[in-house]
Amino acid sequence: MLDIGNLDSDVSLAASTAPQISEVGATDGSVLVVPVGSVEQHGNHLPVATDSLLATAVATAGAEAVADEIPVLVAPPVWTGFSPHHLSIGGTVTGSFDTLHDLLEDVAGSLMTNDFDTLLFLNGHGGNGALIDAAVSTVGQSHPEADVLGLTYFQLATAFVEEVRESDVGGMAHGGEFETSLMLHHYPNLVEDDRPATYFDEPYDYGDKDLLESGPLSVYRPFEEYSDSGAIGDTALASADKGATLHEKLADEVASLLVDAHE
Incomplete structure (x- = not known):
């Protein structure tokens, strides 16, 4: 079941009352985090809500780490992303670019009526x-009147990923060593054992090679041209311990950003 905002967390907007949200928003230096994910295929081994689950988990952990220092809440995730390149494999829900853009504007506009000083879209899907x-x-x-920020959470890992990864470049792509490790840490019961390794085969030198090796060239390519299963990366190298390390470091990076936003 998709947690609509980590309801057991003190920073969950979904678990807060309207007066509590207004009180946090009206506090000087208040920060609101809006996770943005997707529901799309992640191969034979990961659930389709992976991006939404991980964006929410990282956002919540980062906010919890500094909740005693700054006024901060984490909204429920915007769970539909821009994923037309995954449709042919199945299991995918996508919206049009304009529809999703309007949705983000409406969500943000609604939440900003609570007078938050900063809004951070924390993205978990490369296609977004x-x-x-x-x-x-x-x-x-x-x-x-507010600072509006946007960030794709896994790009924060470029600062430390070489301390963690075992795969070659391409092994931490869609549903690969990186995302599978995080899911084994957070939701091991949702990870299946069917985990073949498939490395990125992007013919353009300037194209993306990995979640953490982005190229300067934008390329549209349906995912079945990269992988029969829909996953790309070395899933066999994933582990829950590795996921715990990645999660802790990512949460630290998000916490630091939230403090900067507060100040």
Whole structure:
């Protein structure tokens, strides 16, 4: 079951009352985090809600780490992402770019009526990158009184991933060593054993090679051209211990950003 906002957490907006949300929002330096994910195929071994689950987990852990220092809440995830490149494999829900952009504007606009000083879209799906950038621009223009920020959480791992990874470049792609390790840490009961390794075969030198090795060239390619299963990466190297290490380091990075936003 998809947790709509880590209801057992003190930073969960979904578990808060309206007066509690208004009180946090009205506090000087308040920060609201909106996780943005997807429901899309992640191979034969990971659930389709992986991006939404992980974005919410990282956002919540980062906020919990600094909740005694700053006024912060984490909203329920926006669980539908821009995923047309996954449709042919099945198990995918996508929206059009314009529909999803309007949705992010509406969600942000509604939440900003609570007077938050900063809103952070914390993205968990690579296909949402341009969408998040567009929403930051338009929501920021509509709310000049606030700081509107956007970030894809796994890009934070570039600072430390070489301490953790065992796979070659390409092994931490879609549903690979990185995401599978995090899911084994958070939701081991949702991870299946069918985990073949498939490395990225992107023909353009300037294209993406990995979740953490982004190239400067944007390429549209349906996922069945990369992988029969829909996953890309060395899933056999994933482990719950590795996921715990990644999660702790990612949470630290998010916590640091939230403190910066508060100040």
